[in-house]
Structures are given as C-alpha cells and as structure tokens.
Amino acid sequence: AQDALVVFTPSGKRGRFALGTPILTAARQLGVDLDSVCGGRGICSKCQVAPSFGAFPKLGVEVREDALSPWNQVEERYRAKRGLAPGRRLGCQARVMGDVVIDVPPESQVHKQVVRKRAEAREIVLDPATRLYYVEVPEPDMHNPKGDMERLRDALAEQWGLAHAQGDLRTLQGLQAALRAGEWKVTVAVHQGAQTGGARIMQVWPGYHEGPILGVAFDVGSTTIAGHMVDLASGQVLASSGLMNPQIRFGEDLMSRVSYAMMNPGGAAEMTRAVREALNALIGQLCAEARADRGAVLEGVIVGNPVMHHLLLGIDPRELGWAPFALATSDSMELWAAEIDLEMHPDARLYILPCIAGHVGADAAAVVLSEAPHQSDDLVLIVDVGTNAEIILGDRRRLLACSSPTGPAFEGAQISAGQRAAPGAIERVRIDPQTKEPRFRVIGSDLWSDAPDFDGRSVTGICGSGIIEAVAEMRMAGIIDEDGAIGSAEATGSARCVPDGRTHAYVLHDASAEGGPRILVTQADVRAIQLAKAALTAGAQLLMDKMGVEKVDRVVLAGAFGAHISPLHALVLGMTPDCPVEKITSAGNAAGTGARIALLNAAARREIETVVRRIEKVETAVEPRFQEHFVNAIAIPNKAAPYPELAK
Ligand code: FES
Known part of the structure; x- marks a missing residue:
C-alpha cells in the first residue's frame, strides 16, 4: 500500500495518509489539536504523541511495531539532550509507515484545558492573545536588500501565517543582536489584540525560548485587590x-x-x-x-x-x-x-473587561464569564456578595442584572464585635436548640470552642460568615423571633440572653474571667444583618419579577465572602430566595477566575463583550417594588415569600 490509516485519540479523527507523512502534518490536515512552537523542527517537543501498538478491534485497526518510522537524528538528538518519556515520540519527526493509532496527551494540545474543579463552572481552554513562535529568518544578503525586521515579518507570515506583524522601536533595538546570537533562529512573543489589529512583536529571544511568558489577572475590589x-x-x-x-x-x-x-x-x-x-x-x-x-x-x-x-x-x-x-x-x-x-x-x-451598568461593573462581567449563566439550561441566580451586591439572574435565553446596596455588615463592619476575616475571628457558630449553648470555631484554629484545649482568650471578634451563622443559629434555636427580636432570659430559657439597654443581647463567648474578651450578638447586630440581607433578597426578587418567575433552579454565591457562607445558614436567614439547599453553591472568587479566563483565552473576551450587550440592566433605585420586597425581606426568612425548601 502507498498509504495508511491514522487514527487520533481522544478525538477519534481519522484519515489515510501517504507513507512517510509526519504525524504533525497528518494532525494538521485532520484538524487534530496538536501543539507546535518550533514549527516541526524537533526543538520544542510540544508535539509529543503516544503511539499505541497491537490490535484495536473497536477502532478497526491493527498496529504493527513498525507502523512509525524509526527514530531519526533530530529525534535522537532531542532525546539525548532533553529526554523523552517512554512511549513518547515527537509528532513532527515520526512518520506514518503503516496503520497506526496515535494518542495526543493533554499537554500536547494547543487548546489544552486548564484544570478547574467545579462541575457546574465552565472549562478554561488555553488560547491566549500572547503566544510564542519559533522562526528561522533568512540571513541578509547583497542581492536581497530587506532589513532584519522585514525578513522577520516575512518569516512569521510564511512559517506561522501571521500577517503584518509589527514591532516598535524597542523591539527593533534588540533585534539585530538576537538574530545574530541565535544564528538566525529566534523565538518571538507576539500579541494579537482585537483593538490594535494585527500582530505585535513584543520580545525577541535568540534561539528557542521555552518560556515562561507571564500574564497577570487582577480583581480590584473596594476592600482587597487579588492577583x-x-x-x-x-x-x-x-x-x-x-x-x-x-x-x-x-x-x-x-x-x-x-x-x-x-x-x-x-x-x-x-x-x-x-x-x-x-x-x-x-x-x-x-x-x-x-x-x-x-x-x-x-x-x-x-x-x-x-x-x-x-x-x-x-x-x-x-x-x-x-x-x-x-x-x-x-x-x-x-x-x-x-x-x-x-x-x-x-x-x-x-x-x-466591559462593565454592565453604572453599579454593575467589569467584576460582574468576569463573574458571568466564569459562571457562564448564558450557557446554562437551568435558571441560575448569581449573587456576588460585597458592600454592594451584584446580582445576575438568567439562563441561555435571557439575562438580567442589578446591584443592591447591602452595606458593609456582611464584612463584619457595623457589628459590635465585628472584624475582618483574620486569625482569631469567629467564623463558624452552632447553637444547641435545646440548651441554647453555643460552640464556635475561629479562623486559624481547627478546634471548636468546647474542646478542652481551646483557649478562650485567643478570640478577637466575629467576622462576616460568623455573624451570619450566629444570627441564623439564633433563629433556629428560637433565641430570636421571625422579626429578629432577641428574647429575654425568661422567654428563651437561656441565661445567655442578657439585658442590653432597652433590648437584649446574646452572650456568644465570655472569657472575661480569664482576662479574655466578651463577645455579644446585640439587637443592633441582628438588625444590621437583617437590613443587609433584605437588600440582597429584594434585588434578587426584583429580577425574578422581571423574569416572571417565582423560583430559581440554583443559586451561586460568588465573592471571597460568598465562599465562606454556609448555604444552609444563608437559606435560613433568607439571604437567597427559596431553593433546595444542595442547589446553593459557592463559586469562590469568581471575578478573579473570570479575569484569568480572559487572560488565557482571547476568544472569551469576544464572548463576554457579546454577552454583556445582551444583559438587561435593572436599576433598583427607580423600581417601586424594590422597597416592598425590601420591607418583606427584613423578616427571617421573609414575610411574603414562602420557603417550602426550608421545611424539609
Ligand atoms: Fe517542535 Fe515537534 S513541533 S518538536
């Protein structure tokens, strides 16, 4: 036979090729995702493949031991110098000599998937705007008067199909030396922006440069900046x-x-x-x-x-x-x-990234990119909890967004013993419904407060997730009623409910006897949480009104703070609309993840630009129903909206 069958896995793409065709060429012709930075010169090893031998009845192929060409000099040289794992071949050097099955390992795929653990989140596919290209540039010669930059540009066009690459003065200043030091072989970093148009040469290295080439993603929040x-x-x-x-x-x-x-x-x-x-x-x-x-x-x-x-x-x-x-x-x-x-x-x-509206920013756009509600069949409510909550509701058909002024209570501000999430802050709270006795855990310690070794003096205050759990647990233990009023010692049967001015407070922790702190949850603290969560819920309900729905399929809590809220406690408080508790998940810093996706995938930028244009903005300040929802949502969980899921 003059040709042979090549089957690629995992894609399953297959085709017949003339004997002697390099695997990389076969992959390109079939549109199989196989990487190459050096353009098939046996330098970068990005094209590594794993051939399989033997009988493959399911694929209908029998692969003989000599189905690929023997190791050539280039491949041997690479293996001697840099090593190649057993069973691996360089796809640009190994040639088809018989029917063969070729596996493309994940690291050899151009658009490899970057690991992301959560099942409901989108995949991150690598396809950055800035990439490395290895090129061989013709030497200058008396009969061809082109300059170094022009020859580099032509080489990029010819070898990589990059038309009209431009370099600025600084690139030019280093170009002569790099070309000569690399003996006319160089690696260039090229950025392809949508708005600059065309390719920009950013840096030239002599010879083959493996990287890394670095990028940074920032989420600039009002309180913290993450990178x-x-x-x-x-x-x-x-x-x-x-x-x-x-x-x-x-x-x-x-x-x-x-x-x-x-x-x-x-x-x-x-x-x-x-x-x-x-x-x-x-x-x-x-x-x-x-x-x-x-x-x-x-x-x-x-x-x-x-x-x-x-x-x-x-x-x-x-x-x-x-x-x-x-x-x-x-x-x-x-x-x-x-x-x-x-x-x-x-x-x-x-x-x-683009902004969505005057109160819904590029961070919310990044959350959309990360959580991909526009690709969801389920109706999803995404809440990015912060001093200003950004709320998105929708699915692949329609998307709505608004913001709601929750204030800083969820971050521990305006709370009597409140503090930022830092070592010593109470972050988890449980209250026994019978005895009304609390136990809690502080950041930086694995011990619960009822452990014998727990040092009560180490407690410094209570952070956002701690106060949310405290108030929710107080409600479940009957220490506060539906309106949020803290009962007296007589009414609740707990000596921890102490008079505090004209109201009552709950003593969550008292180490004053050992010179430690006394931490109370006061009536004002409970009120602050009620107002903050009412703003959040009212925003969500307003979007549900606009969408014409009474319930959502799932809820995603985003933001560094959202990552620490327990879904059950959020539901007990009525921070989210009614929803099965297992359908409430946390997305961590979704805005930061969205920024990282945009950094690693240029197409994702075009995607979010298109999606943002489709999002309908709802301005809470001018919506009369917002006030109505807000008033109802002050109750725990809510005066108007039923919470059948909570009963389960
Ligand atoms: Fe670079 Fe094969 S493509 S080594």
Whole structure:
C-alpha cells in the first residue's frame, strides 16, 4: 500500500495518509489539536504523541511495531539532550509507515484545558492573545536588500501565517543582536489584540525560548485587590497574592470614595495614584513568589466594580455618585500597561473587561464569564456578595442584572464585635436548640470552642460568615423571633440572653474571667444583618419579577465572602430566595477566575463583550417594588415569600 490509516485519540479523527507523512502534518490536515512552537523542527517537543501498538478491534485497526518510522537524528538528538518519556515520540519527526493509532496527551494540545474543579463552572481552554513562535529568518544578503525586521515579518507570515506583524522601536533595538546570537533562529512573543489589529512583536529571544511568558489577572475590589500570575504558555498559575486596597483610607465603601472625590479637589487623582501603586506592589509580590522579573510580564487583565474601574483608569468617578449613574464607557478596553503606570514589560498590553451598568461593573462581567449563566439550561441566580451586591439572574435565553446596596455588615463592619476575616475571628457558630449553648470555631484554629484545649482568650471578634451563622443559629434555636427580636432570659430559657439597654443581647463567648474578651450578638447586630440581607433578597426578587418567575433552579454565591457562607445558614436567614439547599453553591472568587479566563483565552473576551450587550440592566433605585420586597425581606426568612425548601 502507498498509504495508511491514522487514527487520533481522544478525538477519534481519522484519515489515510501517504507513507512517510509526519504525524504533525497528518494532525494538521485532520484538524487534530496538536501543539507546535518550533514549527516541526524537533526543538520544542510540544508535539509529543503516544503511539499505541497491537490490535484495536473497536477502532478497526491493527498496529504493527513498525507502523512509525524509526527514530531519526533530530529525534535522537532531542532525546539525548532533553529526554523523552517512554512511549513518547515527537509528532513532527515520526512518520506514518503503516496503520497506526496515535494518542495526543493533554499537554500536547494547543487548546489544552486548564484544570478547574467545579462541575457546574465552565472549562478554561488555553488560547491566549500572547503566544510564542519559533522562526528561522533568512540571513541578509547583497542581492536581497530587506532589513532584519522585514525578513522577520516575512518569516512569521510564511512559517506561522501571521500577517503584518509589527514591532516598535524597542523591539527593533534588540533585534539585530538576537538574530545574530541565535544564528538566525529566534523565538518571538507576539500579541494579537482585537483593538490594535494585527500582530505585535513584543520580545525577541535568540534561539528557542521555552518560556515562561507571564500574564497577570487582577480583581480590584473596594476592600482587597487579588492577583494571579499565570504562564500564558501552559495556563499554570505560578503565584497568587492579595493586598488591602489602600483607598480604604479615603473611605470604607464605594460611595464614600466617590464623595471623597466630590469634596476634595484632587481627591480622585490621589485615589488613582494609591490604587496604581498597590497594583505595582502586587506585581512585585507575584514576581517574588514566582521568581520572575516584572519585565517578563507581557500581559494583564483587570476587572473591578465601576468606581474602581474609573479610579484605576484615571477617569472621574463622580458621575457614578448621582443619578443616572452614567459610566464613562461600558466597553471593554485595550491599553498599554504604561498608560496607567503599571510596571511590567515596557510594551505590555492590558485588557479591561466591559462593565454592565453604572453599579454593575467589569467584576460582574468576569463573574458571568466564569459562571457562564448564558450557557446554562437551568435558571441560575448569581449573587456576588460585597458592600454592594451584584446580582445576575438568567439562563441561555435571557439575562438580567442589578446591584443592591447591602452595606458593609456582611464584612463584619457595623457589628459590635465585628472584624475582618483574620486569625482569631469567629467564623463558624452552632447553637444547641435545646440548651441554647453555643460552640464556635475561629479562623486559624481547627478546634471548636468546647474542646478542652481551646483557649478562650485567643478570640478577637466575629467576622462576616460568623455573624451570619450566629444570627441564623439564633433563629433556629428560637433565641430570636421571625422579626429578629432577641428574647429575654425568661422567654428563651437561656441565661445567655442578657439585658442590653432597652433590648437584649446574646452572650456568644465570655472569657472575661480569664482576662479574655466578651463577645455579644446585640439587637443592633441582628438588625444590621437583617437590613443587609433584605437588600440582597429584594434585588434578587426584583429580577425574578422581571423574569416572571417565582423560583430559581440554583443559586451561586460568588465573592471571597460568598465562599465562606454556609448555604444552609444563608437559606435560613433568607439571604437567597427559596431553593433546595444542595442547589446553593459557592463559586469562590469568581471575578478573579473570570479575569484569568480572559487572560488565557482571547476568544472569551469576544464572548463576554457579546454577552454583556445582551444583559438587561435593572436599576433598583427607580423600581417601586424594590422597597416592598425590601420591607418583606427584613423578616427571617421573609414575610411574603414562602420557603417550602426550608421545611424539609
Ligand atoms: Fe517542535 Fe515537534 S513541533 S518538536
């Protein structure tokens, strides 16, 4: 026979090829996802495949031992120098000599999937805007007067199909040396942006450069800024870090920062400077953790709520402080990192996700990208809990979004013993419904408070998830009634219910005898949680009204804080609409994940830009029903909405 059958797994793609065809060529012709950075020169080993031999009745193939060509010099050289795992061949060197079954291992796929654990979340597929290409550039010669850059550009077009690649002056300054040091073989990092149009050469290395090439993803929150550093070539997270947003000194929450800008000339510029400095510090932390140089960070993606978005970009945020809350732009943006003073590679590009509305920002867009409600058959409610909750309801047919001013109670602010989530803070609470005695756990310790070794003096306060569980447990134990009123010692039968001014408080912890703290849940604390959760639920119910539904199929709690809320306690409080408790899940920092998806997959950027245009915005401030829902939702769980799931 002059040709042979090649079957690729796991794709199952198959075709007949002339004997002597390299596996990489066969893969390309069949559209099998097989990677190559060096263009088939036996240098990068990205094309590794695992041939199988023997009989495969299901595939209808019998593979003989000599179905592939023997090792050639290039492959031997690679194996001697860099090693190749047993059973692996270089797809660009091994040639078809008979019917064969070829497995493409995950790491050899161009669009490999980056690991993500949650089943209901979308997959992250690697397809970054910045990539490495290995090219062989013809040497200059007297008969061909083209410059080095032109020959590099032609080589990229010819060998990789990259038309019109452009490099700026800085690239040009290093180009001659790199080409000659690499003996006319170089690796180039090329960024392909949608808005710059065409390909930009960002960096040229002599010879084959394996990477890593670095990218950063930031979620700029009003309280904390989180960052991930990833290898754009492998999708691997190399470092994750976070720091407090230094703008806190200008105001705890968003609106107080907008008012700082309103009251103080130059205030917005001051806050802009502070957040940019913080991002630079965070890049430094990430580089230190990944042992990388900040000059090697080629790309960044940033998400944040509208106020953070405007302040970081140096756009006046005051319009966001009054109706009609107009954004300067809701479009996604591409810019140079240097334009906003970020210290990365001198030509590094940034991508900013689109905003949804005046109160629903690029962080919410990132949550949509991560949780993919637009691909969901179920009706899903996504709640990103923060001082300003961002709420999204929908499925593949229709999407609605709003924001609701929950205030900082869920973060432990406005709570008598409240504190940020830090070691020493009570984060889990259980109250025995019979004895009304509490037990709890603090951050940084595995011990429950009733363990003999537990040190009651180590408790420092109560954080957001702790106060939510405390109030929900108090309700389940009958210490508070449906209206949230804390009963007296006589009414509840618990000596822990003590008078506190004209109301009562519940003593959650008392180590005062040993010189430790006394932690109370006061009536005002319960009220603060009731108001915060009422705002959250009212927003969700407003969207359900608009959608014309009375229930949702599932609820996703997003945000760093959402990750710590127990679904049962959220349901008991009525923080979410009624829903089977197992259908309430936490997505962790979904905005940060969305930023990472946009960093690793250029097509995801186009996707979220399209989806955001489809999202219908609902402004809670002008909806009369919002107030009605809010008042009903102050009760625990709710005056108007039934909670049949809770009864189960
Ligand atoms: Fe680079 Fe095969 S494609 S080694």
